[in-house]
Amino acid sequence: MTQQFDAIIVGLGSAGGIMAEQLTKAGLRVLGLEKGPEYTDDDFAVKQDELRYYQRGAIVAGVSVDPVTWRPDDRATARVLPWSAGVLGTDEPLYGLPSIGTGGGTLHWGCAAYRFREADFRMRSAIAERFGEGALPEGSTLADWPIGYGDLEPYYERVEQEQGISGRAGNIGGVLQEGGNPFDPPHARDYPMPPVAQGPGDPPFVRATQRLGLHPFRQPLALNSTEYRGRPACVNCGFCHGYPCHVRAKSTTQVTSVPAAKATGNLDLRPHSRVLRIHRTADGTQVRGVTYVDGSGRAHRVEAPIVILTAYALENVRLLLVSGINGNGQVGHHFMTHNFGWFTSILPEATNPFMGTFNASSAVDDYTSELVPDNDLGVLWGSPIISVTGDLQPIEAYHNMDPRVRRWGLDLKHWMRDNYRHMHRMYSQTTNFPYPRHYCDLDPTVKDRWGQPALRITHDWEDHDANSVTLFGRYKERIAHEMGARAYWMDSPRPPYHLSTHDVGVHRMGEDPATSVTDVHGELHECRGLYAVGGGQFVSYGGYNPNQTVQALAYLSAEELLRRTGAGALRPATAGTVA
Amino acid sequence: MAASVGRGPPGSATARIPEIDPSEAHRAMTTDNPHTDVLLFFNPAEARELDALVDRIIPGEPGSPGASEAGVLRYIDQGLAGFLRDLQTTYRRGLLELGELARRSGRGRFADLDIPTRERIVADLDRIGREDPDDFTGQFFRIVREHTVQGFFGDPAYGGNTDLAGWRLVGFPGAQWSYTPDQMQPGFDASRIPMFTVSDLYRRLGDHR
Known part of the structure; x- marks a missing residue:
């Protein structure tokens, strides 16, 4: 007999964990299908192992299980991306998809918990107003979001309070706050915890940017700086970005929402369960359930009037496409990803870059989003510049070494000996505009072990992407000079990666069913009860890390879903409506 | 090979392991048989x-x-x-x-x-x-x-x-459970921090393997 549930959630990660908590608390009987393990604290009791987690990607899926292929354009043949230790163990950079298992990408993330700015939701209009319609990138499908910052603000706040974010809001109710980011969008109240302990390599960045007249601020992080909701403060172990947390200080849904959902008794959580197909009614207008394979390879069909895809933007798209759900041809389009513009400096003082988390540091927002200075490179949208001071183990340091130095012999050995403890990094996340030529579809030849097509990415860096990296490289260079850097170098403006954990836009939200995949609340225009929630819904992409907005959308979608099903009556509704 | 340490059946393997000062654990693991x-x-x-x-x-x-x-x-x-x-x-x-x-x-x-x-x-x-x-x-x-x-x-x-030749070369303290606020201060001499390995952390946690 086919099992029936009120709702099926595919992927118990960043967004799925939150949706599961909200739905089960409202009394829905939820089936949670997670393709990775159900992790417990025992799994991560000792995780201080660079080879296991960072170099071999122990908690991300490998190419043999989840192949993703890439090609620069329509004419090229795609190849399997070498992420997660690679097909040949190459020395190409490891840019993996998010972790799998309960917690998903929030298991290994660097915890950067930025809200988007007001202007990020109306990027198209803001560019047209400042530079004129003619400046809009030619052929781009750039659009404004159907919601604004004000619509999402209460949900950002829920993420901050419920998941636990540390930081210092720079703008509370329109009043600038001492020590915060003066360019912050307005917050209703401060973060629930102060910033985490500052990385030892961060003060030179703060002093240098202040001398340059910029406004450094401590980054908001999904990491406890104090005990919060029964979880301890971060102990600064320095194995954070790319690693699970051994003390439960990192705000991952593995320790926040998933246990809360289980505690309701309404969550049937099935790990090692990989969804193969989404089922709909014969006319395709209503979802019916899914088929998944369990850890022993046996297939099961389960049914529910609500199916929520929260399996990461790219896997959401793959599941829709293999299920033949793409009525208007928009699924997989509008692909956007961040170009990080890595910049490494060697500072005169020791930075001890192995201490504390990646982002236990500061950033400047003076050039961010619509605040990008007038420039000769035609760059239309800016980014924060972020100081990175922790989480740097020796193998990763080698990958970041000065490209001018010979990479073998005593040159290599002495470079590591003399520079490792003085390394400081900066990055920016420059915007990608969506173009019809950047998209995801099913690879015609590469299959996974269940015989299903791999996802194929067609993407290349545009001139604007490269120019943005070049422009922000100039700003970083100025900061590096001011820090007194003995040496510095930066990544190529057209880096070799085309995928990270920051891929978005591929099941775009919108009000027009002809030009978007989901509505504002994640429900597919073409199929009632079928939701695809997360970064895939993003309409444009500024310079901030995506997860805070992914989780805000999850709270928003859960609330609306409960309202639509009538189950919202079981719990008090949150005030505020969404356009 | 170091693989003989603590990897065999409980009785036989432990019998071959000498008494080890936990703070010296990484030495025992690695210098036994290099x-x-x-x-x-x-x-x-x-x-x-x-x-x-x-x-x-x-x-x-x-x-x-x-x-x-x-x-x-x-x-x-x-x-x-x-x-x-x-x-x-x-x-x-x-x-x-x-x-x-x-x-x-x-x-x-x-x-x-x-x-x-x-x-x-x-x-x-x-x-x-x-x-x-x-x-x-x-x-x-x-x-x-x-x-x-x-x-x-x-x-x-x-x-x-x-x-720990690699870590000694560059001054990486290895598998640390935590760093104290003192150690996090700029200018702290990290060479004063005793180095630990994953094996040391397991030993400190007790017999949980």
């Missing part, structure tokens, strides 16, 4: 060739061990018998290519050449690896270099980084 006296994948001739190659990627100096002394060969050999098994053929074929280059440069095998000749060959491999990403020999060199760095700087549990 020699590559067991091979899990390579034959002895291949092992000798590869050892000579990794020795030129991260060379030893007086008082400062290199990749060979730090057991990188063991790291790669154990890796190829397990996690890296898809690369077995790459290594076998790569070592044949290395032997061919050695024959063309002088007499005998790569490991028998003098250091300047070996370095000329490594410089060629490095150049090929940079200039032609599709050339097999260059690709082989890039993989060996990557694994050399991994074996030199990875946790000693993987067979390399003997005596």
